[in-house]
Amino acid sequence: MKVTLDVNGGEHHVEVSPWKRLLDVLREDLRLTGTKEGCGEGECGACTVMLDGEAVNSCLVAVGQCDGRTITTVEGLAKGDVLHAVQRALVACGGAQCGICTPGIAVCAAHVVDRGLVIGRDEAAARAQVRELLAGNICRCTGYQLIVDAVIAAAREVES
Numbered sequence: 001m002k003v004t005l006d007v008n009g010g011e012h013h014v015e016v017s018p019w020k021r022l023l024d025v026l027r028e029d030l031r032l033t034g035t036k037e038g039c040g041e042g043e044c045g046a047c048t049v050m051l052d053g054e055a056v057n058s059c060l061v062a063v064g065q066c067d068g069r070t071i072t073t074v075e076g077l078a079k080g081d082v083l084h085a086v087q088r089a090l091v092a093c094g095g096a097q098c099g100i101c102t103p104g105i106a107v108c109a110a111h112v113v114d115r116g117l118v119i120g121r122d123e124a125a126a127r128a129q130v131r132e133l134l135a136g137n138i139c140r141c142t143g144y145q146l147i148v149d150a151v152i153a154a155a156r157e158v159e160s
Contacts, residue, residue, distance in 0.1 A: 003067045007032065008076030018064025023047045025063045026073060034074040034103045038138070045137030048104035049073050055111045057136075074103035077110050085154040086110045095150035097141035105137045109151045118155035126152055 001018045004011060007030060014029045026032045026049070035058060038046030042057040049058045050072040077084040086109040089095070096102040112118060112133045118126055130151045131144065139147060 001064060003063055005030075005063075005066055006068075006070040008071070008073060014063075016063055018062060020063050021059055022049070022051075022061040022063050022066055022071070023058040026058060026071075032073050032075050036100050036103055038100055038104075043138070044101070045104040045108060045134075046101050048107045048137065050107060050111060053111075055108050072107070074106050077106060084110050085157045086113055086151065089150035089154040089157070090147070093146050093150040093153060095142065095146040097139075101137060101139040101141075105134065105139065105147060108134055108137050109147075109154065112151065113154045113158050116155075116159075118152065123152075126155070130155075 001016065003014050003016060003018070005014065007026070012030055014025060016025055016029060023035060023037055026035050035049055036046040037059060038044035040059050042060040045057065047058040048055050051061065051066065052069050077087055084106070086106050090102065090106060112130070117133060118130055127148050130148050134147070134151070
């Protein structure tokens with residue numbers, strides 16, 4: 001099947017089985033290796049991408065479902081050489097360690113921040129909200145505190 005994908009603002013045509021996972025098409029056919037496979041079962045969030053503006057686990061999506069749709073991977077968060085606020089904050093706050101979960105967390109967090117889902121000035125409530133919004137992304141290295149710090153910092157930057 002020939003599938004047309006709008007990935008990170010560019011149109012791509014791939015000849016693949018419609019049952020091939022979106023994750024594998026991104027990594028193998030399009031060579032966008034930023035998206036990682038953690039569990040392959042939709043449990044860890046390492047493979048999170050945006051599909052038509054919604055965060056999804058690409059390991060659970062058949063590419064045949066994506067024909068004509070818009071996909072944003074971690075590579076597409078930056079605008080040229082300018083990193084997304086979440087990417088800058090993850091670096092500044094030390095919210096990335098081994099790197100397996102980082103792309104999925106960055107995409108999910110960008111989705112959260114860009115939609116203004118972190119609301120209010122109450123720090124404790126905002127932290128609890130970020131933890132809930134990122135609950136589908138598992139990190140075995142950080143303990144989440146630095147990731148939460150980064151998302152809060154990015155949200156505050158985007159708000160101002």
